[in-house]
């Protein structure tokens with residue numbers, strides 16, 4: 113193949129970017145020329161900015177199923193985004209467009225379809241998001257993380273690949289993580305990840321019981337942009353960060369327990385690393401309920417414990433954490449029996465075939 117050019121798109125939250133990084137790293141090593149299209153000033157611009165990959169920001173609009181005055185202006189933004197994407201794709205001339213989801217991807221896949229460039233999309237959650245539902249119409253192939261998702265997409269397009277995980281995550285060193293955090297080995301490390309954008313209620317509840325928690329654990333709190341609590345700076349055994357990048361592998365290697373939202377990518381990373389996890393999925397009030405299904409699937413398979421946001425109080429947080437501690441061995445045993453597909457290899461093969 114002479115033209116090994118590919119365009120990636122995906123954004124709005126890190127869950128629509130980090131799986132792309134896992135795939136892009138493999139393609140880069142195989143000599144592919146990669147370009148990224150994301151929204152201007154989205155989290156993807158920050159993350160891809162650290163990756164040495166050309167990034168093009170386009171205009172993007174949110175698609176909503178509810179009334180909002182922006183419903184009148186956002187379609188115009190999407191059209192503008194499609195025109196911008198069209199210009200970029202015409203210039204780059206990729207063989208394939210790989211789309212990880214998020215609203216910014218809609219104009220990109222529309223533009224690709226207009227230029228007859230094959231589009232592959234990947235859906236991380238059990239049920240498809242609105243952007244991917246629309247994108248499916250323009251896609252050649254649809255990859256899914258959960259086998260439960262197969263029947264949500266046309267059978268001639270869909271393929272179960274599993275979740276693309278960044279290989280660096282498996283190279284973490286606990287000792288380096290502890291050293292970076294300034295933590296010791298005498299107390300276990302508990303990492304709280306409120307999803308890539310943070311989770312207000314989890315942040316608040318955790319901070320209310322911080323004194324009790326730091327008696328037993330050393331806490332890493334990934335609290336999301338704008339959610340740092342400066343009054344807690346210097347609290348012994350507590351470290352908060354908005355978001356961490358290259359330090360994440362070491363921090364996870366050092367972590368004995370995880371409390372997290374149930375974003376699909378994060379939970380598959382914890383599963384791959386065999387981390388006992390307590391999941392607090394985003395509620396139906398704030399989402400389509402995809403995280404609830406993700407969490408229930410993991411609970412059913414014996415990989416995780418689940419605490420619903422509606423039931424989240426300081427008491428339930430502490431009792432469920434205690435239960436997580438008691439069930440640690442069983443959860444890890446169940447996780448070790450999981451045989452994940454060879455996701456990155458499957459995806460690479462499909463990309464190469466599609467590009468032919």
Ligand SMILES: CC(=O)N[C@H]1[C@@H](OP(=O)(O)OP(=O)(O)OC[C@H]2O[C@@H](n3ccc(=O)[nH]c3=O)[C@H](O)[C@@H]2O)O[C@H](CO)[C@@H](O)[C@@H]1O
Pocket residue numbers: 125126127128130131236237305306307308309334354355356357360373374375376377378379381394399402403406
């Ligand atoms: C509010 C919202 O819409 N959430 C959705 C979003 O979640 P979100 O963006 O939180 O996505 P995920 O939990 O799936 O993935 C987050 C990614 O960010 C990484 N990470 C996170 C924190 C950090 O400090 N450093 C870091 O690298 C994680 O390792 C992971 O790779 O996309 C997911 C995948 O479609 C969905 O399941 C979620 O419902």
